[in-house]
Amino acid sequence: MPNEIKQIVEVMASERLDVVLKNTFAQFSRERLKALIKQGALRVNNEIIVDPSKKIFGQIHLDLTIPDPILSKPKAEEINLNVVYEDEHLLVINKPAGLVVHPGSGNHNGTLVNALLNYCHDSLSGIGGVLRPGIVHRLDKETSGLMLVAKGDAAHISLTEQFKNKSIYRIYHALVWGIPKQETGTINLPIARDTQNRKKMAVKARMGKPSVTHYTLLEAFGRNASLLECKLETGRTHQIRVHLSNIGHGLIADPVYKSSGNVKSKDLLNAFEALGPFPQRQALHAKKIRFIHPISEQEMIFESDYPEDFKDYLQVLFKHI
Known part of the structure; x- marks a missing residue:
């Protein structure tokens, strides 16, 4: 289990966050502390701060989470690969x-x-x-x-x-709640780690990294849900999930970035729940990839079929149009 260290410090004059941490947690190097800050492992007065250079002063409540140590080298395991x-x-x-x-x-x-x-x-x-x-x-x-x-x-x-x-072409298929107002669109919203939950990402105008997702409506299921094709221009953590949730069309069965409040059909929700413990996993599939072979320099294109659970989602939606 990760180790959580809490400390209250009094910073008399404005100082960089990583300097305060080095003086407080002397058992860690400054570089290690900076890395932990950037990973979202530090709360300052109950807010996640990811900028080591941020200036702080006054009475400060520090809450530092030290992740579990990781084995120096992973072991080979017999796990089936497709x-x-x-x-x-x-x-x-x-x-x-x-x-x-x-x-x-x-x-x-x-x-x-x-x-x-x-x-x-x-x-x-x-x-x-x-x-x-x-x-x-x-x-x-x-x-x-x-x-x-x-x-x-x-x-x-x-x-x-x-x-x-950005020359690799990646296409994802996503099942989302609701129907976008436009059949095609571009979501250009910067993304950064959520300041309240370090395991989540969020749209952040000031500290976010540029993030661009293009989408096309492939199928509308009544007024409750739709199948979208998404093309990534950038590749931020949780990018498609964050972007679609932000415009009110979160992925079906996404337990983290929810936006199913616009679903009017209780029968549809009951049908999804009948598939098993709901939610199961976000309905997002990396459908297609195109790249240049690094040695032969030939264009390579691959496409994959939907897995069975994604097909189950589609079957439920087609029945409830």
Whole structure:
């Protein structure tokens, strides 16, 4: 379990937050404390602050959460992988919902990385470090769909550069509550970590990073729900979930970013609940990816079918149009 350290300090003159923390928590280096701040692990007077240079003064209540230590090197585990494509340079994986991409606090094993170490042995790129071998991008734990994995360092560098240059084409399909007013649109709202809940992200005008999502309406299910195609221009944590929730069309079954208050049909909600414990996982699937092969320089395009639970959602919606 993460360790929580609480302290009340009196700052007589305006000082940088990371300096105050170094003087208060001498057991940690200043760089370690700055990293924890940026991860959202610090509350100052019950508000999450992610800027180490922020000036503070007066009586300050500090609440610092130290995450669990992580094993220095993940172990290979025999976990089934759905490999869509493979060559000596890269893999395309169809990730199921429920699978965490790499080890972290609370998830030391049973991740995609553990599965890749078993499947690829020593052929994964080491550029991402011991905790993220071969990983060039991520999907949320409960998001299903296509992911790229680099085997060699050359492939890792090329794919990372393509993500940085926004030249990789990623399409997601999302089932959301309500019907957008416009059939196509662009959501251009900056995203940062939520100051009240460090596990969430939020639209933040001042401290948020630029975040752009393009969407197209594919299917309307009466007035209660719709199927959207979303194209990412940037790749922030929880970006599609945060953006769609912000415009009032949160993902169906998303337990974190909810906006189902505009649903008028109790029969529809009951039908979803009949599928099992509700909610199960957000209805978001990484449907399509297009990129340039890092070695052959050929255009590569892959598309994946909906998983069974996503098909269940669709079946319920078609029955309640």
